[in-house]
Amino acid sequence: MKILFEQLDYLDPKLKGMLLWLEGLFQVEFNNTSNFRPDDEGVHGYGRGWDIQCNYEEFGILIRDTINSAYEYDPHRPNMQCAIFGDEHHLNHVHLQVHQNTRLR
Numbered sequence: 001m002k003i004l005f006e007q008l009d010y011l012d013p014k015l016k017g018m019l020l021w022l023e024g025l026f027q028v029e030f031n032n033t034s035n036f037r038p039d040d041e042g043v044h045g046y047g048r049g050w051d052i053q054c055n056y057e058e059f060g061i062l063i064r065d066t067i068n069s070a071y072e073y074d075p076h077r078p079n080m081q082c083a084i085f086g087d088e089h090h091l092n093h094v095h096l097q098v099h100q101n102t103r104l105r
């Protein structure tokens with residue numbers, strides 16, 4: 001089953017733009033493992049989080065670093081990033097997230 005994420009009303013437009021940019025850049029159609037989670041108090045509960053499957057460490061690091069080089073999550077919180085991969089919670093997927101202040105660098 002393919003999800004046309006561009007048509008998901010609950011998804012933040014900045015996140016849609018990031019996903020389109022990412023798939024165009026890598027010429028890969030990623031598998032989504034999680035997106036909107038109604039009871040989640042984090043970004044997944046607000047349509048601002050999206051997980052893409054990644055079982056290859058080197059590729060996950062490349063995706064993560066590419067996104068974080070291009071996008072700034074929130075200028076007021078420079079420790080926050082748009083892509084997370086490689087810690088204990090993010091080994092088989094890259095977590096993508098946006099904020100209202102997220103912008104291209």
Ligand SMILES: [Zn+2]
Binds near residue numbers: 050
């Ligand atoms: Zn996630």
